[in-house]
Amino acid sequence: MAAKQALSPVFLKHILVMYPLDVVKTRVQLQTGKGGGADAYTGMLDCFQKIIRNEGFSRLYRGITAPILMEAPKRATKFAANDKWGKFYRDLFGQQTMTQSLSVLTGASAGATESFVVVPFELVKIRLQDKASAGKYNGMVDVVVKTVRNEGLLAMYNGLESTLWRHILWNAGYFGCIFQVRQLLPKADTKKGQTMNDIIAGTVGGTVGTILNTPMDVVKSRIQNTIKVAGQTPKYNWAWPAVATVAKEEGFGALYKGFIPKVLRLGPGGGILLVVYTGVMDFFRKMRDGTA
Template sequence: MHPLDVVKTRFQIQRCATDPNSYRSLGESFQMIFQREGLFGFYKGILPPILAETPKRAVKFFTFEQYKKLLGYVSLSPALTFAIAGLGSGLTEAIIVNPFEVVKVGLQANRNKFAEQPSTMGYARQIIKKEGWGLQGLNKGLTATLGRHGVFNMVYFGFYYNVKNMIPVNKDTTLEFLRKFGIGLLSGTIASVINIPFDVAKSRIQGPQPVPGEIKYRTCFKTMAAVYQEEGILALYKGLLPKIMRLGPGGAVMLLVYEYTYSWLQENW
């Protein structure tokens, strides 16, 4: 799935369609990356998400369950409980992953040959040395990351559990699996469509600036406004197709693994 993430980031940070380095389609992006950067070009920035994946997923699902329990003390509808618990889990998750995202996006934006770009640790040290650990350095784009993960998880969990509870359980195990997979696929897809403006803002803030040495994209909502004013509303949806291709089925698989693992643990422990 990582090649789709690289392509998504490249689409989100490109500004001018007339630039000869711009990608005009998903197919062209794969072709140009392969021709100019080789096969390993599709795996730039892969180490940060690998390092963050286990704690990220653990935080996502653990905090979702904890927020659900806390919200149980408040008189809320189940629909609202799932959505708010999802929002809380996304905001918590975002704080954990943001430094990894800063390093990942910077490496993905680099169009040099894979062997010519700095290592993950080397690039992280560069950021810390030049810009520090704070909101201008290793934690830049935090507000956009909070928005991206908060909105995604709010829709993702809220839609999945509410729709799943509305559709009757199927006694056939295969059909039941497909029922859950289909709802999970829709959950990941809809959440991706709704949260992508935050994703574009995050990539612009964390990626290379249009003019070296000048910070144009600094804050989340000002970045969204600038993108909208200069490039139009559709620019806030750049990279949507590769994002859906990755997080639609990926989101379904993640929920199914979580649900079946959770059920197994409840039965056996």
């Protein structure tokens, strides 16, 4: 508990600083088609400028309550799941220590586990970040009430499949890269040196994970922002068919809409995550061994 209390402000500060990048990423991802227009976003900076000029600076923080409330259960699930899956796979394959293959498998499994916690918060966040939501929802609770009332309780889990793929790919790339980068870096002799190594490895892992999972993030945003109507099949419904639809209609590059603001947030965020993850796991291991 002490470790969580000490480290949680790190993630809170990260959310507060980086959240506008997430809003911009979502706006660009939800922009469909190849056409332009006065209201179309031509890139990250253009999106920032148009949101501030046309909607006000505060719009860059609309929906931030959802990720703040999500942070504690999300990180707790990620840390616990990664530790438990790691032990499970080491026992299953008779390995005393982690290998890169086991790191990838463990990360993917932890990502899938984490997804079940994340989906409802992500749906609320996406719908509040959308430009068209300004007149639809008054806040997080209003999104939940209207979604459940109009689309049913299970609608809060719209996009679960694409979220599973998004987190499986990111975590597999992230933890797999961390293992490899740590092997390549010079061994640290001090705690400060180890922290720096973790920042480097985590940033590389976060960048690679983002490269791998951005197409799934694009379709997830569109799936979760689609209002379910009885008797109608949504255009974006299942993850891989949605990827094919986006690529066919808008070109392969459209699957990487919002990549720059996303990687600017999750690259450094991956470094912070690894430092925190290492600190938390070390703390719990000391508690288990009675040395804390």
